[in-house]
Amino acid sequence: MPATTADRAQPDTTAYLICAAAWLVPGVGHIWLGRRQKGIIFLVSLTLMFVFGLWLEGALFPFQLAEPLVALGALADLGVGLPYIIARAVGAGAGRVVAITYEYGNTFLIVAGLLNMLVVLDAFDIAKGRK
């Protein structure tokens, strides 16, 4: 693999900035660190996964602390970053409980967010020179 920005450890501030960027736009942290191929794969696959979830009529859960499982679902949804914010802004992700694909859609949305959290942690490790 060619030498990249990631080959030397980044200062803490830069590492956290990379994490924030990686959370906001899936894959951008890796692209920033010179792992372009990985970054593009994350960007395309996680965004597509989120879009599939919306297309399958899944719901973006609200932050209801009274219902812990719903709140955890909301946290997982939020993990995907900008696509979540855009979907919320345009009113997508209301979910249709009676749709046969509803639970599949929820699974796609939640897993897209959780996978992006893993991608953010991986970007952090690379930025700190651990990988």
Next chain:
Amino acid sequence: MVIFALFVSVVFATLMRDEPREQLTFAGRLFAGFIGAGVVIGWLLYPLPL
């Protein structure tokens, strides 16, 4: 299930392997594992009442 398995396999393989060839092999094995496990678990649940 197939589309879900495809996405998850691709992301995991990209996270866990560095070389494109290794990523492809690992993604293929993960994908086959997901589909195989899905079919086996599906058949195991088949006799259970709803």
